[in-house]
Amino acid sequence: MTTAVPLSWYLILSAILFGLGVAGFVFRRNIITVFMSIELMLNAVNLSFVAFSYQLRQTDGHIYTFFVMVVAAAEAAVGLAIILTVFKNRATLEIDEVSDLKN
Amino acid sequence: MLDTIFFYLFALLTLLGAVLTITRRSAVHSAISLIVSLVGVAGLFLLQRAEFLFAVQIVLYIGGIMLLFLFVIMLVNLDRAERERQFSKAWWLALACVVGVGAEIAYFLTKGPAAFQFPPGAASPGVASAAAGGNVERLADALFSEYLLPFEMASLLLLVAVVGSVILAKKRI
Amino acid sequence: MSQYYTATDHFVLVPAIMLALFGCAILLFDFWVFPEPKQRKWLLAFLALGEAFAGYGLWQQHTYIAGQGIAELTAFQGSLVVDGFSLFFNWMFIAAASIVALMSYRYLEVEGEHHGEYYSLILLAQCGMYFLASGADLITLFVGLELMALCFYIMVGFLRSDKRSNEAAMKYLLLGGFSSGFLAYGFSLLYGLSGSTKLSEIGVAIARRDPADPVLLLAMVTTTVGLLFKISAVPFHMWAPDAYEGAPTTVTAYLSVGSKAASIAFLLRIFLGPLASARAAWEPLLVFAAIASLTVGNLAAISQHNIKRLLAYSSISHAGYMLLGLVAGNETGIKGVAVYVLVYTFTNLGVFLVIVALRREGLVGDNIDDLAGLMHKSPGYALLMLICLLSLAGIPPTAGFIGKYYIFLSLIQAGRYVLAAAAALYVAVAIYYYFRIVRSMFMSDAEDAGAMETTFGVRVAAALTGLGTLGIGIFPEPFLRFAGQSLIR
Numbered sequence: 001m002t003t004a005v006p007l008s009w010y011l012i013l014s015a016i017l018f019g020l021g022v023a024g025f026v027f028r029r030n031i032i033t034v035f036m037s038i039e040l041m042l043n044a045v046n047l048s049f050v051a052f053s054y055q056l057r058q059t060d061g062h063i064y065t066f067f068v069m070v071v072a073a074a075e076a077a078v079g080l081a082i083i084l085t086v087f088k089n090r091a092t093l094e095i096d097e098v099s100d101l102k103n
Numbered sequence: 104m105l106d107t108i109f110f111y112l113f114a115l116l117t118l119l120g121a122v123l124t125i126t127r128r129s130a131v132h133s134a135i136s137l138i139v140s141l142v143g144v145a146g147l148f149l150l151q152r153a154e155f156l157f158a159v160q161i162v163l164y165i166g167g168i169m170l171l172f173l174f175v176i177m178l179v180n181l182d183r184a185e186r187e188r189q190f191s192k193a194w195w196l197a198l199a200c201v202v203g204v205g206a207e208i209a210y211f212l213t214k215g216p217a218a219f220q221f222p223p224g225a226a227s228p229g230v231a232s233a234a235a236g237g238n239v240e241r242l243a244d245a246l247f248s249e250y251l252l253p254f255e256m257a258s259l260l261l262l263v264a265v266v267g268s269v270i271l272a273k274k275r276i
Numbered sequence: 277m278s279q280y281y282t283a284t285d286h287f288v289l290v291p292a293i294m295l296a297l298f299g300c301a302i303l304l305f306d307f308w309v310f311p312e313p314k315q316r317k318w319l320l321a322f323l324a325l326g327e328a329f330a331g332y333g334l335w336q337q338h339t340y341i342a343g344q345g346i347a348e349l350t351a352f353q354g355s356l357v358v359d360g361f362s363l364f365f366n367w368m369f370i371a372a373a374s375i376v377a378l379m380s381y382r383y384l385e386v387e388g389e390h391h392g393e394y395y396s397l398i399l400l401a402q403c404g405m406y407f408l409a410s411g412a413d414l415i416t417l418f419v420g421l422e423l424m425a426l427c428f429y430i431m432v433g434f435l436r437s438d439k440r441s442n443e444a445a446m447k448y449l450l451l452g453g454f455s456s457g458f459l460a461y462g463f464s465l466l467y468g469l470s471g472s473t474k475l476s477e478i479g480v481a482i483a484r485r486d487p488a489d490p491v492l493l494l495a496m497v498t499t500t501v502g503l504l505f506k507i508s509a510v511p512f513h514m515w516a517p518d519a520y521e522g523a524p525t526t527v528t529a530y531l532s533v534g535s536k537a538a539s540i541a542f543l544l545r546i547f548l549g550p551l552a553s554a555r556a557a558w559e560p561l562l563v564f565a566a567i568a569s570l571t572v573g574n575l576a577a578i579s580q581h582n583i584k585r586l587l588a589y590s591s592i593s594h595a596g597y598m599l600l601g602l603v604a605g606n607e608t609g610i611k612g613v614a615v616y617v618l619v620y621t622f623t624n625l626g627v628f629l630v631i632v633a634l635r636r637e638g639l640v641g642d643n644i645d646d647l648a649g650l651m652h653k654s655p656g657y658a659l660l661m662l663i664c665l666l667s668l669a670g671i672p673p674t675a676g677f678i679g680k681y682y683i684f685l686s687l688i689q690a691g692r693y694v695l696a697a698a699a700a701l702y703v704a705v706a707i708y709y710y711f712r713i714v715r716s717m718f719m720s721d722a723e724d725a726g727a728m729e730t731t732f733g734v735r736v737a738a739a740l741t742g743l744g745t746l747g748i749g750i751f752p753e754p755f756l757r758f759a760g761q762s763l764i765r
Contacts, residue, residue, distance in 0.1 A: 005106050005107055005150070008214070009114075010151075012208050012211050013114050013117065013118070014464075015204050015207045015208055016118060017117060017144075018204070019203065021121070021457065023200045025450075031446065032172065032179075033125070036133055036137050037125060038453040038454060038457055039137060039164075039168070040121055040124060040140065043141065045460040045463075046144065047144055050148055050151050050156060051151060052467055052471075056468075058471065059238075059241050061467060062155070063253075064414065064418075065156055066155075066156065067418065067419055068460055070260065070261070071419065073163060073167060073261075074260050075264075075426065076168045076171055077264045077265070077268045078267045078268055078271070078426055078430060079453065080171055080172065080174075080175045081268035081272040082442065082445045082446050082449055084175060085272065085433060085442045086443065086446050087178075089437065089439045089442055090439060090442075099443070100440050101444060101518040207494060210491075248280045250355075250415060252285075252289075252356065253415045253416050256416070256423060259296055259423055260419060260423050262300070262400075263397070263400055263427055266397075266430075267426065267429070270391065270434070270436075
């Protein structure tokens, strides 16, 4: 099978996805949505790894993607536990309201 | 040709889901949009002959991580959370991200694959070593030989995650 | 032993195996053999045993490398490397983790959150640091980094019913995940540029490219952003003051020395390894980050009342000094960074130890006023605090002077007089806010006469940090020689 989709398209898609993740992280205020933006960023990373891997005909990029997924799972488990404790103690999920710590 | 059509389809799915994820007010809607986006990425994995990652994306990301997100969203008080302010005023930062990504896109568009110098012979991907077995076999080979160490480290990582979430979320230890 | 797990691989991995093994053993024994609260001191013994075995493994590596006269020992197809650099940092992690564990016992009792898992997390975090200091492969480094970071997220939020601890953990987690995303994106581009995840091969591929190549620039900038986040350099420092203030004080101590040293090791590996040939491109970025860190860290520290927050800003400024050593880039500079990190480890642990020792029922001890009259209450701790603060400010004969001296020397040797002058200027600012603490300790009267309750562990830790801070200052030669071996060849 010949490839019709060039590498650069995948990279552009990955860059846009990463940008959307960063934008979501910066300007969403709900903690859970902010956390979901990080997942978007990690998916952009995965996409570009797989694209490179495909282009280079290697499996290394696939392996890295696999580990990024494992890390994302571990981070999500701990992160959501932390979010639960925050909610238990404060009953809010808006970042600006969770701010006892400041100058 | 079929490849291109599928690429557009999945790319559209990915981007639509991503945009909805960061713009929807309700956390549940955001999570579901994120699932749509993840399905799109999974499709792109399949297009690039990453069958194993496609399966992992569906099983682990959508079936595991996103389910966890949805559980937590259900556990916390949604009604109150939805009325809170959803967007911060850091527009300039968001704008900076958009400009940065725009510059990157422009660069990749003008330069194309020439931006990366590949070793000769790698110009026509996809026809990869079919003789060496399928994607899953090759991945398994690499995972248990060359990448044995990170694989074992990942087990520690998961142990820490399990212990940590129990410590943090359980009432009495 | 197979082709993929040879005797060499095992030899290189032994310290990490010991740390992980004893970390798991603590988890098991905590609920199985020692369920009573009073038996927790045995867990501390387990931790000490784990550190001892890890230390023995390191010592064997040390003697082997010195005996064979080789520069480095690689294992796992080049994923791990043992050289002077990794050994130097790993010895430091052992010291930091042991001292932190010693001071944690009573602190956690007072906080009412004393669980055996804490000690296990200390060891597992150190295991992550081991891979950060000796990893030579993007995947190993990334997983090691996340292993360490995950342990720290949990430890920062360890006081589960304390709002501030929750909040600190949340902010640290979100910004940590964000920075990992940047780092991973940068790594993906590095992989694309070189077609390999091994640092050495990436270095070869990058050396072949034009340093001004936009893709290389993008890869470098995203990687740099991720790394600067991890060492809390300005403009990516915003998590540090919150995480430092809200975390349990012992964890703050571990975070400020362990995590920082490991991240610096990681940063040096990346910049002196694969990115070395693109120096012209990253040097301006690091100069900017270093000067911004010095400025923001020192100026923001002046107005702080919470001592943990003040130390957070001071640690940001120290990150600036460490970056300056890398900017100078000559042999003195890299040696200077190594010495600086070593000195900073002992000194900062000493300062946090005094704050930990102050903690008792009804007194948090993290306000500058809580230190008032410490000289009259317990002169020993006041003296330790004084020595450590002098060292942080960089005044002889303490160790901090040696660290700063080498950084300045390297800048002058590299002909960067403006940077050296600016860095020296900020020492004056630092002296001002460190002496606010000293004045509070020596000049003010105590507000409450409650005596300090210390334990054997805290006293041992105090002796170790005090000896380290003074010893390196007075007899610097062996430590300098040791740091000199740590150069990446």
